[in-house]
Amino acid sequence: MLISDNDQLEADIDWFATDSDGHILHMASGGGVLPESVAASQEDLMTLHQYFLTLPETGAGFLVIKAERGIRYESFLRYARRGLFSFDKVQLHIRADTRYQLLARPAVPLLLAELPPELAQLLHHTQLPGSVATLDQLDAAAIA
16 A cells, blocks of 8 residues: 555655665654655565564664654664664655764664565665765755
8 A cells, every 4th residue: 555645744654775886774763754665555564574574683773863752762762773774864754855963773674685685675666865874964856
């Protein structure tokens, strides 16, 4: 089922992507627009969400930045401890702003090649050009 524009703008949706090096990204949408590949299937998004939340922790997660607006950092660290680079939208509920800020970095990054093939295939649809390893911010508009 498609995630509607209204649902995208009203909710803070956790979504996932990969980069050219096979790293996995967690993104908290903050009421922003989702990439078409993510919005195309609520079921696929839920499958990925369930998988990442039930993964055992692989190591420490490091908080990269503390923002001023009352963010609950534990949710970002939870993903980082499972190997994902965890980003939050810079301006919440501003549809035109597609910028995300890295909040937590994994000590041991999870790679796409380590996922079950069916989940890796779902992530192949949403890919950041280049590597996330050195980024502190990214523009989701660049994600295909």
